[in-house]
Amino acid sequence: MMEEELRTREGLYSLLRALFSYPLTDEVIDAIRSLAVMPDSPLASGLGQMQSRLQEPMDRRALMETLNVEMTRLMEGPGRVPAPPFASFYLHGGQLMGPAATAARQLYLEWHAIPETGWQIPADHIAIELGFLAHLARRAHQATAPEERARALRASLDFLRHHVWTWLPDFCQALREASADPFFTGLAEFTQEAVRLDLQWLEELLAEEAHRS
Amino acid sequence: MIATRKVSRRDFLKMAGASAGGLAAMAALGSGFRTLSAHEVRQQQEAGSRVVYTACVMCPAECGLEVHVENGVVSRIYGNIHVPYNSGTVCAKGIAGLQLVYSVNRIKYPMIRVGERGEGKFKRVTWEEALDYIATKLIEIKQKYGPESVIMDCGDVTDRDPYYYLFRAFGTPHTVEHGSICDTPRRHGPKLMFGGKRIEPDIMRPVLVRQPDGSLKNDYSYRTRLIIYVGWNPFTATRINYESRGTVEARLAGARIIVIDPAFSNTATKADRWIPIRPGTDADLFAAMLRYILENHRDDDPFRRYIDWSFKEYSQGWEEFEAAFRSWWDKKDPLNGLPYFSLEWAADRTGIDAATIAELAHTFGITKPAALVWGMNGIGHHYNGYVASILGTVLNVITGNMEVPGGAIDTELVKSSKGGKTTGGDFLKREVTRIVNGREVKGKIEELHMDGYGDWPAAWDDVVGDYPRRFIEGVTLRYGPFRGYHYPIKAYFIRTGNPVITGSNTQKWIEALTAKDEAGNYKVELVVYIDTVFLETGLYADVILPEASFLERMSLSDIYPVHPVLYLRDFVIRPLYESKTQYEICWALARKLYEKGDPDIQPKDFWEKYPTEEDFWNEALKVAPGRPNTDEPLPYPNLPKGYKLLGTPDSLEAGRVQIDDEKKEIRGEPLTVQWLREHHGVAVWPMSWKRFHGGGVLQTDSKKVEFVWDYTVEKDGKIERKGRYSKYNKLIEEAGETPPGIARLGWQKYPATFYWFETRWNPYTNPDYAKYREEYPFQVISGRIHHAMSGTQMVDWLGRLPTEDLWAPLNDERIVEEVIIGENGPTSTGRRLKIPRGTWSIGVIQMNRADGERLGLKTGDLIELETPQGFKTRGKVYLVETIRPGVLRVPLGGGGRFSPGLGKTYIFHDITPNHNALVDPENLSPIMGQPAYGDVIVKIRKIG
Known part of the structure; x- marks a missing residue:
């Protein structure tokens, strides 16, 4: 059972990372199309919005173009964007490369990890933070010793609590408010719920394990 | 809001439901992370902290900086103590550099326009896509219209060489910088008479001076006895760091400071005297001063020995000049009936009483050493600024103040050379063929210049005063081999500049960039915007390229020092996001053009010749310092006098040189980027004075000061x-x-010596405009604020600080909607922001209190300014005693800013004045064609 959950977490964060990495690709769109959740899942609403947008009768190329133009407007630029995808913006008075970015960088190095883009993109970019969670999820999934797995999961929980969750709701709210496109309002909702669920799951899991030990 | 509920561990699995396996499979999308070895981690951690010597670009003063990096993040910015230009000092703008580099508003990725120009609707693309788009279009334009249809405008930062190099290689003569469209009249006198550009007081300290015992020491002494600043405000204006601190120091050391300016500027606050002159009458004042000096000079009277005749030893043509000048003395001004250049005549026109003018002329003539210095927003922006610039230069020369210790120095002639082959000047000499009136004509690329061989043959130094009109009308060459040849302007590249707000009339620019042909295509087919910040001109671009910020790129700086000083702009951090350095941008575009078959772009000129960025800048350093070993004290007494110096200061000092008697060159060890890095980022060669006397410095045909x-x-x-x-x-x-x-002046050609003509749109000096005096009673001038010509517009805390009486906390309490670029242009995000009353400085209209009260206005009233042509702008009036009655002053580039990329500066764009909205786009100054920004008259109307 645990094995499957760990693999699922890795897949979830890899998907989320890809959804916030410009440009949106066919592979990511296909992944969203193929995803199914139980109707009462907290993820259903966000996923449903995204999928409804993707089901609109529209040439695939035109659809991708529209989504990427909207993503540019929302998060990429030029100049001021409605939903800056950086933790520092929300936590440090609108400026980038604040302590949130430095702390994230240090943490990645502690885990002997570096974003494939190097440090060109601030370490607190949403896609990089989600990518780091995918990286930790893989480390947990691939761990051969229980302590190693527990360490990766604890690190995930800490990172979620102290880095990601401190700004993600504000970012998702900005995204929801700034876009009328169901794909992006859905993406905001889906992301926030998925991260919240994982946070709770990790809290429960680690609490149980602590209780057991 | 999203409804939240508690989940159990089972719920987490349930969330994926039937597709749990599918979700797990998405791990194939990857984490975007790779693993490092312990050694690599250590390397990363160590590389994250360092100190780098570099050069600022938060404004065009480009001070030397010492920048600290911790954990890969720039943490502190100090002045570089080793750069004498700013001698360790750094201003609030410089320290705010972090806010630019780490601004959320900076341009991060290449973009291609997907909406109409002006809508601000773009799509992020890869560099490959952006460069492919540009190169395809450029080649198309070149084939259809010729490369001369392309303009590369490089803004106001000195590190433009890679752009010049690429575009000159491409085949266009139109490589431009901000100085090409800004204040050419100011520079005219020094250029004409010295081959120089910029007269400044000798107050850069320290200066490195050879001592009688042969050693070199920093000299901190100020010998200046008098500085007269005319329409020049170094305390606020960007560009010359040492003039603000140097003026204060010189005054403490006994110098007298006089400021002549319609407004009581920051510089005036530190002056002994402020003389509020009527705008556009600087030439009148200088002419009266010169006449007074000529009429009252006595060789035998030490109290009236104004002229130092030794200037004749290193000049020629004075007699002709003087005769031409005197020939006006008997003529009467049709407006006031008084003899030209008399004290009474000048008093009537300048608004300064005759006794004051006489005292001013006497004081300047008798006080030595002294410097008469004029500025950009004054003389540089008037239709007849050329006349003033020539007269000011003459006054400095005949009083014996040029090049004496504590006097006046043309910094253009004595600063270090740099650039050399990297400017691409050689490409302009290539021969090209064009069909003119059915005939095949050969000539050089440079002879296709739109102004130099078009309407403005005296448009030297790549001046292009006459755009955006040329964008609309195209170019017809009148002179040179291609006379009669017509071509359109089809591509415009703008880098670190914002002409829509700061070049000619704003509306005219918008018209030029959005004009369409009958088929509905934009007439200017390609507009490319290259910058770190997103300013108004960017809204009209087809492609946006993110240029690395000043802490992320390499180049050289040397802003008007009084002796050769050259310092490095170095990589403090690597370029963030997908921004590239100017070298990287140009080399990548060159490759793309080459791949697409552009015959003018060859590997041997680009990546084979300069394979790395450092190679390119090393080439630029080869010509440094490039100045003669002259005069007192001789910089290198062990080396031949008069020979050109090349190479590092230490090799010249140690005599590790080769002496070429034929070329009269002394070649030390070549200056390189690496040498600069090992020497605190700066090379300083010794100062000397009387370099005009010693020879080799003046760049005129005769190598003397020329009055003819x-x-x-x-x-x-x-x-x-x-x-x-x-x-x-x-x-x-x-x-x-x-x-x-x-x-239009009634001339056939350029006069051989002294000339005079009136400015335009001035009812007080030009009879043609006297009729406007009653209906349009105010003259409008512009002044600098800390946001003018700076990369600071988006720095919020600088926005809060008042500047002079131009940028004041006159905001009402506003609950403002945050605005960003939406699908259909600027759009509210719905997020609200409260700005309490009186907490935020905004651009205002400075008005004399008596004028305001007479019109029933009070500070904070919203007024509209309107010119006789119907050009309008609006802003809040600020009533003060610190401006001459009848004059309004507005901040240059400080209002009406409509790019949301500017953050909060944008918020008040509807109640802040845009000076350039009032500029008459047809009022081009007659010699070089630059818009006369300072010749504006208005009537006012209260609107709120």
Whole structure:
């Protein structure tokens, strides 16, 4: 059972990372199309919005173009964007490369990890933070010793609590408010719920394990 | 809001439901992370902290900086103590550099427009896509219209060489910088008479000086006794760091400071005297001062010995100049009936009483050493600024103040050379063929220049005063081999500049960039915006390229020092996001053009010649310092006097040199980027004075100061035409056609010596405009604020700080909607922001209190300014005693800013004045064609 959950977490964060990495690709769109959740899942609403947008009768190329133009407007630029995808913006008075970015960088190095883009993109970019969670999820999934797995999961929980969750709701709210496109309002909702669920799951899991030990 | 609920561990699995396996499979999308070895981690951690010496670009002063990096993040910015230009000092703008580099508003990725120009709707693309788009279009334009249809405008930062190099190689003569469109009249006198550009007081300290014992020491002494600043405000204006601190120091050391300016500027606050002159009458004042000095000079009276006749030893043509000047003395001004240049005449026009003018002339004549210095927003922005610039230069020369310790120095002539082959000047000499009136004509690329061979043959230094009109009308060459050739302007590249707000009239620019042909295509087919910040001009671009910020790129700086000083702009951090350095951008575009078959772009000129960025800048350093070993004290007494110096200061000092007697060159070890890095980022060669006397510094044909600009000399039995204007007059004579600018003055060609003409849109000096005096009672001038010409517009805390009486906390309490670029242009995000009353400085209209009260206005009232042509802008009035009655002053570039990329500066764009909205786009100054930004008259109307 645990094995499957760990693999699922890795897949979830890899998907989320890809959804916030410009440009949106066919592979990511296909992944969203193929995803199914139980109707009462907290993820259903966000996923449903995204999928409804993707089901609109529209040439695939035109659809991708529209989504990427909207993503540019929302998060990429030029100049001021409605939903800056950086933790520092929300936590440090609108400026980038604040302590949130430095702390994230240090943490990645502690885990002997570096974003494939190097440090060109601030370490607190949403896609990089989600990518780091995918990286930790893989480390947990691939761990051969229980302590190693527990360490990766604890690190995930800490990172979620102290880095990601401190700004993600504000970012998702900005995204929801700034876009009328169901794909992006859905993406905001889906992301926030998925991260919240994982946070709770990790809290429960680690609490149980602590209780057991 | 999203409804939240508690989940159990089972719920987490349930969330994926039937597709749990599918979700797990998405791990194939990857984490975007790779693993490092312990060694690599250590390397990363160590590389994250360092100190780098570099150069600022938060404004064009480009001070030397010492920048600290911790954990890969720039943490502190100090002044570089080793750069004498700013000597360890750094201003609030410089320290705010972090806010630019780490601004959320900076341009991060290449973009291609997907909406109409002006809507601000773009799509992020890869560099490959952006460069492919640009290169395809450029080649198309080149094939259809010729490369001369392309303009590369490089803004106001000195590290433009890679752009010049690429675009000149591409084949266009139109490589431009901000100075090409800003204040050319100011520079005219020094250029004409010295081959120079910029006269400044000798107050850069320290200066490195050879001592009698042969050693070199920093000299901190100020010898200046008098500085007269005319329309020049170094305390606020960007550009010359040492003039603000140097003025204070010089005054403490006994110098007298006089500021002549319609407004009580920050510089005036530190002056002994402020004289509020009427705008646009600086030439009148200088003419009266010169006449007074000539009439009252006595060789035998130490109290009236104004003229130091030794200037005749290193000049020529004074007699002709003086005769031409005196020839006006008996003529009467049709407006006031008084003899030209008399004290009474000048008093009537300048608004300064005759006794004060006489005292000013006497004081300047008798006090030595002294410097008469004029600025950009004054003389540089008036239709007849050329006349003032020439007269000011003459006054400095004949009083013996040029190049004496504590006097005036033309910094252009004595700063270090740099650039050399990297400017791409050689490409302009290539021969090209064009079909003109059905005939095949050959000529050089440079002879296709839109202004230099178009309407403005005296447009030297790549001046292009006459755009955006040329964007709409195209170019017809009147002079040179291509006379009669017509071509359109089809591509415009703008880098670190914002002409829509700061070049000519704003509305005219928008018209030019959005004009369409009958088929509905934009007439200017390609607009590319290259910058770190997103300013108004970017809204009209087809492609946006993110240029690395000043802490992420390499180049050289040397802003008007009084002796050769050159310092490095170095990589403090690597370029963030997908921004690239200017070298990287140009080399990538060159490759793309080459791949697409552009025959003018060859590997041997680019990546084979300069494979790395450092190679390119090392080439630029080869010509440094490039100045002669002259005069007192001789910089290198162990080396031949008068020979050109090349190489590092230490090799020249140690005599590790090769001496070429034929070329009269002393070649030390070449200066390199690495040498600079090992020497705190800066090379300083020794100061000397009297360099005009010693020879080799002046860049005129005669190598002397020239008072006559079109003359003949006999050489080897041949008569040769010489002088700065002779080249242009020859073109005019060959073509048999007078340039329209000077034809309007009634001239056939450029005068050989002193000339006079009135400014325009000035009802007090020009009879043609006297009729407007009643209906349009206010003259409008512009002033600098800390946001003018700076990369600071988006720095919020600088936005809060008042500047003079131009940028004041006059905001009402506003609950403002945050605005960003939406699908259909600027759009509210719905997020609200409260700005309490009186907490935020905004651009205002400075008005004399008496004027305001007479009109029933009070500070904070919203008024509209309107010119006779119907150009309008609006802003809040600020009533103060610190401006001459009848004059309004607005901040240059400080209002009406409509790019949401500016953050909060944008918020008040509807109640802040845009000076350039009022500029008459047809009022081009007659010699070089630059818009006369400072000649504006308005009426006012209260609107709120």
